[in-house]
Amino acid sequence: MTKPQTTEKRGISAGILDQPYLLLVLAPLFWGGNVVAAKLVVGEISPFLLLACRCVLATLFILPFAYKHLRNDWAEVKRSWPVLMTFGIIGYALFNILLYIGLTMTTAVNSAIEQASLPMLILGANFLFFRVRANLLQIFGVLLAIFGVILTATHGDPLRLLRMDVNLGDGFVILACLAYTAYTLALRFRPKVHMLTFMAVSFSGAALTSVLMQLVFGGGIAEFATLAHASPTVWLVIAYVATLPSMFSQIAYARGVELVGPNRAAPSHNLIPVFGTLGSVLILGETLEGYHFLAATIIIIGIVLAEWAARRKV
Template structure:
């Protein structure tokens, strides 16, 4: 393989110094992952998809990470548990819950529910680090919560009072909490090469995926038996998830958090519903209900208000 040209290296360095572009692209690919997770139903077992995704991502990164890992090995060996945590919680747990949720709720809902990641990040930042939140930000968050609640209850808020929330939406909310924890803990990310970080965390995610498959997935033998029945579309979905939402998005998100912090970077996650909804309608042919439009308007209004308040600060 030829060495990258100085121009390409310079372009990559320039891209990695622009947090807004990185975070928009990152969430575009994650929005595609929402569509891929929903399209996977009937084409590939969710636990098989998860194992293939993270094991495949680790293998793809490996050739580029060998030298960085050698340099960073003392740090990786000392902080192995932290890399395992990142992979297990931020990658495997989040995606396991979202892929299973696709069997119970729509792709639009899965995308919209993920705006709660930012809410959880703000809450955890305040609890753990006393990060200041302005009153208008809280109002914006409250409006966003109403929008998400409208989605999770499928347009009937009284179902929440009766604790009758769609199971798929509940899984996505739990997944969002897991990813918020991952985002917060990135402030303790060991200072290693990004390729070393990706490989170590992908290995952690692959190991955690095997645990999920062995327990919740019906056993490793059962999950392995579903591989021959994966459709061509299922393999395409697996390939997509290995590259764009895994390698590229995770690299861009980690860099974005480094540049502007978890609180601000997590706001961009609110783009997932837009990209996910567009893909769900255009690719999956999902039908939007009236409550979807109302919920989306509430969520976006809350986001704009919270961001406007944060910028004033």
């Protein structure tokens, strides 16, 4: 009787970490929820304060789990800590502050759809900077997806781009996507340390940067005191963004890649705008306009063409 119970307990504790496709759905679900959560507290907490709370709490949360790996990797950490921290500054702090500022001026639906361009921006940047070979069909897919983003940012009227009449919030979200593209490209130069070591040191860089941003651009240290009177929604959002999109999504995606490989895991990123859009409609009550459907269709076609062309090439 004891043996089956032991097996069952082990299955309960290790079951999720052995389910790659569940992990590869949970990761984009939590990442997509980041947009919805941040939009939910616009007007209640400033983007800089939200970022500072997220980065500081995420760092404190991950340090106990990373301690053993930090000790093992300490020699490499001492040698390459500026590089490791820069990953956090660009990939976590800069990306999220641009996204959070953008959400104060545009809808979460727009933001989610614009983030659908990330795989295509990364593919295009790899071609431009690292001469990663791409055929004409891949290039066409990238351009098509980017046009879909332009359609979203101009609210269905691309000619507004010529008149420089683009919503500033959408511009910030697109800048956030470019920051994350730079972060992703730089990952090929990531120092050889354990994933939790990488996360702990890079999160520390993001935490220091976010606090500095709060001091320079936000309301300073005194603004942290306003959290004592914050609504339960604000606290729930802070708890959410500091844990699920920051830590658990990273671990879930890394484990999914470990189980099925990067090529089969990569398409899961396309679920981020899907979950972001669904959450924006169901939780925030935002409305889907005709141009959203058209833009999403164009972006999806671009992604499918580029993925198909890449697989044919392999």
